[in-house]
Amino acid sequence: MSETTLNPSASTPLWRRSVTRDLVAVLILAAVAVALFFLFPSNLALLTRIVAMMLLVLSLDLVTGYSGVATLGHATLFGAGAYAAGIVAAKFGITDPLLMLAVGALAGAAAGAISSLVILRGHGLSQLVLSIAVVSLAHEAANKLSGWTGGSDGLSGISPSALFGMFRFDLFGRTAFIMSVVLLLVVFVVLRIIVRSPFGMLCRGIKQDPVRIRAMGAPVYFTLVKMYAIAGAVAGLGGALSAIATKVVGLDSLSFTLSAEALVMLVLGGTGKLFGALVGTLVFVWFEDRVSAINPFHWLTIVGCLLVAVVLFAPKGLTGAAEAIWKRMRGARS
Amino acid sequence: MQTILSIGADALSYGMVLFIISIGLSVTMGLMKVVNLAHGAFAMIGGYIASYATQQMGLPFGVAIIAAVLGTMLVAVPLERFLYRRIYGAPELTQVLMTIGITFAIIGIANFAMGPTLKTIALPSQLQGPVDLGFRTIAAHKLFAAAVGVVVAIALWFIIERTPFGVRLRASVDDAAMAGALGIRTKIIYAVSFALAVGLAALGGVVGAQLLPIEPYYALHYMVTFLVVVSVGGAGSITGALVAALLLGAVQTTGRYLMPEYGEFFFYLAVIAIVCVFPNGLMGRSK
Amino acid sequence: MSLFEVKNLRKNFGGLAVTDDVSLSLQKGDRIALIGPNGAGKTTFVNLVTGHLKPLSGTVHLDGQNVTKASPTQRVKQGLVRSFQVTRLFSEMTPEEHVALAILQRLGRSGHLFTNFKTMPEVVEEIGSILALLGLGGIARTPVAEIAYGQQRLLEIALAMALRPKVLLLDEPAAGVPSSDTVLIERALAQLPPGLAVLMIEHDMDFVFRFAQRVVVLAAGAIIFDGTPAEVGKDARVREAYLGSYADDRSVA
Ligand SMILES: Nc1ncnc2c1ncn2[C@@H]1O[C@H](COP(=O)(O)OP(=O)(O)OP(=O)(O)O)[C@@H](O)[C@H]1O
Ligand SMILES: [Mg+2]
Numbered sequence: 001m002s003e004t005t006l007n008p009s010a011s012t013p014l015w016r017r018s019v020t021r022d023l024v025a026v027l028i029l030a031a032v033a034v035a036l037f038f039l040f041p042s043n044l045a046l047l048t049r050i051v052a053m054m055l056l057v058l059s060l061d062l063v064t065g066y067s068g069v070a071t072l073g074h075a076t077l078f079g080a081g082a083y084a085a086g087i088v089a090a091k092f093g094i095t096d097p098l099l100m101l102a103v104g105a106l107a108g109a110a111a112g113a114i115s116s117l118v119i120l121r122g123h124g125l126s127q128l129v130l131s132i133a134v135v136s137l138a139h140e141a142a143n144k145l146s147g148w149t150g151g152s153d154g155l156s157g158i159s160p161s162a163l164f165g166m167f168r169f170d171l172f173g174r175t176a177f178i179m180s181v182v183l184l185l186v187v188f189v190v191l192r193i194i195v196r197s198p199f200g201m202l203c204r205g206i207k208q209d210p211v212r213i214r215a216m217g218a219p220v221y222f223t224l225v226k227m228y229a230i231a232g233a234v235a236g237l238g239g240a241l242s243a244i245a246t247k248v249v250g251l252d253s254l255s256f257t258l259s260a261e262a263l264v265m266l267v268l269g270g271t272g273k274l275f276g277a278l279v280g281t282l283v284f285v286w287f288e289d290r291v292s293a294i295n296p297f298h299w300l301t302i303v304g305c306l307l308v309a310v311v312l313f314a315p316k317g318l319t320g321a322a323e324a325i326w327k328r329m330r331g332a333r334s
Numbered sequence: 335m336q337t338i339l340s341i342g343a344d345a346l347s348y349g350m351v352l353f354i355i356s357i358g359l360s361v362t363m364g365l366m367k368v369v370n371l372a373h374g375a376f377a378m379i380g381g382y383i384a385s386y387a388t389q390q391m392g393l394p395f396g397v398a399i400i401a402a403v404l405g406t407m408l409v410a411v412p413l414e415r416f417l418y419r420r421i422y423g424a425p426e427l428t429q430v431l432m433t434i435g436i437t438f439a440i441i442g443i444a445n446f447a448m449g450p451t452l453k454t455i456a457l458p459s460q461l462q463g464p465v466d467l468g469f470r471t472i473a474a475h476k477l478f479a480a481a482v483g484v485v486v487a488i489a490l491w492f493i494i495e496r497t498p499f500g501v502r503l504r505a506s507v508d509d510a511a512m513a514g515a516l517g518i519r520t521k522i523i524y525a526v527s528f529a530l531a532v533g534l535a536a537l538g539g540v541v542g543a544q545l546l547p548i549e550p551y552y553a554l555h556y557m558v559t560f561l562v563v564v565s566v567g568g569a570g571s572i573t574g575a576l577v578a579a580l581l582l583g584a585v586q587t588t589g590r591y592l593m594p595e596y597g598e599f600f601f602y603l604a605v606i607a608i609v610c611v612f613p614n615g616l617m618g619r620s621k
Numbered sequence: 622m623s624l625f626e627v628k629n630l631r632k633n634f635g636g637l638a639v640t641d642d643v644s645l646s647l648q649k650g651d652r653i654a655l656i657g658p659n660g661a662g663k664t665t666f667v668n669l670v671t672g673h674l675k676p677l678s679g680t681v682h683l684d685g686q687n688v689t690k691a692s693p694t695q696r697v698k699q700g701l702v703r704s705f706q707v708t709r710l711f712s713e714m715t716p717e718e719h720v721a722l723a724i725l726q727r728l729g730r731s732g733h734l735f736t737n738f739k740t741m742p743e744v745v746e747e748i749g750s751i752l753a754l755l756g757l758g759g760i761a762r763t764p765v766a767e768i769a770y771g772q773q774r775l776l777e778i779a780l781a782m783a784l785r786p787k788v789l790l791l792d793e794p795a796a797g798v799p800s801s802d803t804v805l806i807e808r809a810l811a812q813l814p815p816g817l818a819v820l821m822i823e824h825d826m827d828f829v830f831r832f833a834q835r836v837v838v839l840a841a842g843a844i845i846f847d848g849t850p851a852e853v854g855k856d857a858r859v860r861e862a863y864l865g866s867y868a869d870d871r872s873v874a
Pocket of ligand 2 (some may be wrong): 706782
């Protein structure tokens, strides 16, 4: 137990320490990205897809891991961003990648705020069912509005122009990968600041006891809607990124399956920790790509057993298990 | 008029199949408070067993139904003992993950064992033809499904309201801790109810195989529908599940007949509307 | 005009009158104890006036304003704060974070996205002084799940103090605390600002006598006594209400 006493001068280094930690985290992520770039030059498309998924899973972590909302419909926000970015590019000729990202973020935020009004009506089972209904409704709507979305054929004809007018999106996906990594780092740092902010603390409080939060005079509903809007912007960025990188948007980006997979990735990595979302996504998508190349159904069996194992033996996910091992090793040494 | 009658007949048989499968889920949710996403997978297993029994082994339909129900229970009992028991009372997220995991694994194994194609169940000749109801004809198997649904509803009502087991079950639903203190062995009640729920799922899977065709992704496709029925009806309520199954069956069937191009749009719209207005379900108890 | 005034409050639970025409008012600086047998409706009264439950009828005025229809959060913002009989805290957060959240809420900064309380010297200082006052300085950064129940009860009071209420309703602040530690809670209550109006629900009559200038007794949802601590033991109706559960309790008889 730490015997810290509180006084202003002792607390200053404490927030400095968190800034230092942010820097270290960013450096680690950047180093991993650089290593992957050189180690797997022919897999950059896959890696970019992973980054887009990471944004979706980070977003889910905000809502589920930090705020305690159970949802199986989070792809709604990702799909909203993907379709919005794709439609402005394919139908309105707005092909600047940064503008497309901005449109995706806005659309995601709007979708997040609106869908939260529905999802937050329920609790427990009804919340899950509402979230599934929302993503399914969006899926059916996108299917029906095929004039805009391309329906089940997918939305094509997206050709993003060069980044900053200089860097074209090359065949090998180098530009897309670098852009996605920079985007991820920026989002990651911003989210780290947000989850430590008063607002982030409020959300964690709501997750643990909304009644107590109300008794402190803070609004529960409005706070969650706001968090949903922020999460929507993050997921929307992910969707827009995938539209830019793959140049198509399919109905699967707005599906229950993607929502469920995102949840699996989050729990695999560990909820309530931004790093967990990143680790879970990387491990999941990477293995999925490898195993399902051999047989997609074997992949399902493996994921299924893996999930059961995680719930039973590592409820805090891979990062949680790693932390526990690390702590035990340190405890053994001292 | 013809259309209305066809829709009505289809909606009735489809709704009854939904009821047979979902009622087990409703019981497990009301009693064990487990969000069991793998429930549809058990219905699928029942369907596979019946298909194998009739097509590969040439067994009669009645025997196949019994084999499906018992076989599925046999699969489910160890799962209850070693997996489900660990998540009773756990947060929803944990339950969702574990049961999605079980679903995925069952899908993968089903495909490995039975292949990715649709499987049919051979019906006896009596159930194959149309039946003349006087004002119109209806496929015999649909009538059969509806009849089974009615029998299930009555039998369940009898078990729950009129037998000693039912008394213990209701006591455990109301207050598991109190029931335990009164000497009711809730663990056994849970295991028996789970087996019953799974057996009903298997029965529904077999009887409804013409409407919900058996293939590996069955477990995932219809999982949402079953969950929705329970949520709309209110977990733990037989009447609620019956009303919800018939209502949602009607919405879905009508949508398919009249506006097929909208897919399930109106179905989900109805779900959102109902759940927003009745967050505890039509017949659910408020907390 | 009283600082806090409740008039003709009623509430039924399934036909049972849990709050039966209750009227009560508090002035600035009041120290009132609300006592009554188990199930008398004391907690329900707190839930009703703070907006956690909806009354059947009756009004609640705070500082001259009608807050009967206001949400719980609005009432807190206007200075009506409660504590809980069974501790409600965030098990994964530290006492420091708890108090920070309450202070930030009071300052209207709890929705801020890009700040951090650790960079706000005035907030850090206030957290330090509140925790020190309640003797929680040593465990400021230990997750609440790991601290003793008595300390959690103190933290409940710390949260209430951090909100700087005008009216404070304490629901059995010493419930579940080992008797050796109740002195800590008494000491904390003695530190409350003198102008604050406090209503405390409490079963321990010795504690009540030391704390309150006025005692209100609730039985079966209705107020049956309102007077000084000296008179309460002599009142026939109070004795009757307590007969059974408290008949042999020396402190009442
Ligand atoms: N939500 C509720 N629904 C139904 N009845 C309730 C509810 N809350 C409380 N009651 C009943 O109302 C009565 C008053 O309860 P309350 O908790 O207000 O008593 P109390 O005076 O605080 O008792 P204690 O000293 O045990 O804390 C009790 O009979 C209780 O069972
Ligand atoms: Mg009480």
